[in-house]
Each structure stands twice: as structure tokens, then as C-alpha cells.
Amino acid sequence: MKKEERIKDWFTLYHNDIYNFLIYYLGTKDVEDMVQEVFVKGFICIDQFEQRSDPKTWLITIARNVAIDYMRKMKRQYALVDHLRSIFFEKSKLPQDCLLEDERKQNLYKAINELKTSYRDVVILRGILDFSPEETSRILSWKIDKVNLTYYRSVQSLKKKITSEKWSDYIDAINR
Template sequence: MKKEERIIQWFTLYHNDIYNFLIYYLGTKDVEDMVQEAFIKVFQYIDQFEQRADPKTWLISIARNIAIDHMRKTKRQFALVDQLKSIFSEKSKLPHDWVLEDERKKELYKAINELKTSYRDVVILRGILDFTPEETSQILKWKIDKVNLTYYRSVQSLKKKLTSEKWSDYIDAINR
């Protein structure tokens, strides 16, 4: 398969995954340029892709590095709570339901944002985007044992931050 065909195939299969990862990682919906940048890098370095890994994990790794570079360049702190408000605007809900849900999401994103970087990375990849430990280890370039241990510790840290009963269902879901 030609280089261009492979890139088109990967874009079709994985651009939504990369887009969603970057939204969670950066806390903003304005990540289209970074998705493009990721695929430009993929195009430049596709000859270095060792087909031992899943292309999806390789692409997410590239996107993660682009996001980290972006954060360094702009020297922004994560502002997940404020920037994600617009993502969850749903008109069909009653105002009371929206307020309760919005507060819960704010609390969750604030707690995730307060985690140290390695914990936050694992929570986003494993807990939110539902990557396997193997995929997460490939993306973060960690051993699977480190992924599992860090994920366990990050969940414990979130439990401490989110001690109220309204979070018990969420914490239970993460622990599965």
C-alpha cells in the first residue's frame, strides 16, 4: 500500500479518536489544527513506523507529543473546567438537570485537572477514552505494569478528591 493511501486510511479510521483525545487532553474543542499537524507528522515519519505497534496508538502518541509541545509554547495551564463548558451544552435537558450535570462535570474535570500529569494522562486514556492497558503503554511508552499501577493510584487519588456519594457510580465504573 502506498504511503498516501495508508495515511488516508488511517485518517478515516482514527481522526475522531485523535480529535477526542486532544479535546480531553487540552480541554478545548479547538484542536482541529493539531489533528492536522499530527497527520502531517505521520506523513513525514511514516517510514519510521514499525508495524509492531497498532497505528492508532502510534498516532495518539504523536498527537500527545504535539499537545505537550503546544502547552509548552503557549505556557497555558490546563483549564478543563472553563473550556469544556461548551462541549456539554445540550438543549433537550431541563435547566435544573443541566445545572446539576454541569456542576458534576465541573467537579470531575477540576479533579482530573488537579492530578499530576502522569495520573491525568492515564485517567484520560484508560478511564475516559477506554484504551486498553496495552494501548496506553504504547502511547505513553511505559511498561504495562506501570500503566496499571499508575491507573490504580490515579483512581485512588480521584477517590480522595471526589469523596461525595454522588461520585460512587463513576468511581465504580473507573475501577472496572
């Protein structure tokens, strides 16, 4: 199968998974350009795909790296943007607020976002996107034992952050 056909098939199969991963990882709906970047990088590097894992796992790894690069770039720009916003505009909703209108979801998103990076990665991959420990270990380049231990610790950390009983259904969902 040609590279072009292969990447088209993968795009059809995994576009929504990549899109959802980036939304959860970055907390914004504005990720279409990054989804495209993931598939462009996948196309460029498709010869390096060794087929030892599922293509979705490989593409999620690329998406994670694209998101990390984006966050590094944006981190430098946020200080200036926040300063200008405070000078010229009233506080308006951030993209995350628009995405997560429901208060419970906002609080859960905030609690997940406050986790350290390794905990957040595992919660998003295992708890939200429902990847297996094996898939998560390939995406993060960790041993399965580390994935399981980090996931357990991240859920415990989330439980401490979210003490209200109304969160028990979310915590139970993440625990699965």
C-alpha cells in the same frame, strides 16, 4: 500501499479517536488544527512506523506529544492573556466551561486536570478512552506494570478528590 493512501485510511479510521483524546487532554473543543498536525506528522514520519503496535496507538502518541508542545507554548501566553482579560473584560467562560456545561462533568474534569501529569495521562487513556494496558504502555513508553500501578494510584487519588456520593458512578466507570 502508498503513504498517501495509508494516512488517508488512518485518518478515516482514527480521526475521532485523536480528536476525542485531544479534547480530554487539553479541555477544549478547538483541537481540529492539532488533529491535522498529528496526521501531517504521521505522514512525514510514516516510514518510521515499525508496525509493532496498532497505528492508532502510534498516532495517539504523536497526539500526546503535539498536545504537550501546545501546552508548553500556551503556558507562556496564559499569564499575559489572563492579565489583559482581567483589565479589559469581565470574567467570561473559558473554553473548558463551554465544553463541560454540566456541573458534575466540570468537577470531574477539574479533578482529572488537577492530577499530576502521569496520573492524568493514564486516566484519560485507560479510563476515558478505554485503551488496554498494553496500548497505554506503548503510547506512554512504560511497562505494563507501571501503567496498571499508576492507573490504580490515579483512581485512588481521584476518589480522594471527589468525596461526594454523586461521583460514585463516575469513579466506577473509571475503575473498569
